[in-house]
Ligand SMILES: Nc1ncnc2c1ncn2[C@@H]1O[C@H](COP(=O)(O)OP(=O)(O)OP(=O)(O)O)[C@@H](O)[C@H]1O
């Protein structure tokens with residue numbers, strides 16, 4: 003039976019699907035909205051994200067993954083099922099084989115939960131791949147070579163740091179501090195400083211619009227709205243880029259520490275390689291203004307931001323798909339070459 007093999011980057015913030023021979027065919031927020039009474043899925047992805055924090059009692063919109071792992075297995079399964087139906091025609095007839103990425107710090111239980119969710123969502127077979135390896139492959143690092151490469155993937159729920167050589171992870175560190183922790187820090191600051199409650203979507207918007215690690219040209223302030231703590235009434239305040247920057251220092255220091263720990267555990271020969279190759283940043287967190295400069299300053303290494311940092315993990319899963327289940331066209335070509 004004709005089958006579509008897919009690679010899935012099931013992230014805390016976004017889910018990407020890679021389809022063999024096509025590339026990335028879907029990018030959607032990892033959010034699902036369900037009817038509270040009937041448990042029917044009402045919306046997934048972007049449509050469901052718009053409902054986050056805005057639902058009446060009869061609907062719940064949730065992010066079924068937290069800190070890189072499944073926190074609600076039924077919701078994750080329902081979301082994945084909808085996503086697969088979206089990208090695969092005749093999904094029920096052509097159950098795909100899937101490569102799925104999980105954070106490197108996952109426990110066996112978390113790994114099994116992921117496997118179960120994918121299979122229950124309708125995949126015929128699931129191959130689990132560690133996220134930093136996928137990110138490194140997707141960013142085009144020479145993972146097979148006997149020289150060390152370093153990858154830092156800052157996503158929504160986890161920051162993954164890994165040194166890779168000879169197709170394997172030499173040392174790694176995964177911390178559950180990434181984009182969501184930045185948003186959380188902003189929410190807490192606004193609550194403490196201005197006695198204003200804001201939602202996570204507003205906090206994320208602030209981070210993306212004016213967030214930074216170092217001062218930058220033409221810094222702007224932002225008007226934000228929420229609910230006043232004391233009166234309970236709607237209110238508006240103004241927050242500056244400088245305030246946001248100071249707020250982000252603490253979660254950033256956790257990521258810096260994870261990188262230092264990984265470097266300290268790296269064998270000396272490989273450390274020497276890293277002086278030449280530097281580190282590559284992937285994940286949405288790589289887009290925070292100045293994060294590359296901070297990491298360069300803290301480690302003395304060269305820091306590169308991957309092209310399309312948010313696509314790397316999905317592209318890496320795609321490369322693994324090609325290795326596991328080579329396209330017919332390619333197999334034919336190899337056979338032809340062999341004849342001559
Ligand atoms: N321009 C930007 N500046 C700062 N942060 C950004 C920017 N664009 C996206 N982000 C953040 O990147 C995060 C999402 O990145 P990504 O899609 O790589 O995460 P994920 O793969 O879903 O999460 P994880 O790998 O932890 O499970 C979100 O927290 C988002 O707010």
Ligand SMILES: [Mg+2]
Nearest residue numbers: 013157285315
């Ligand atoms: Mg990710």
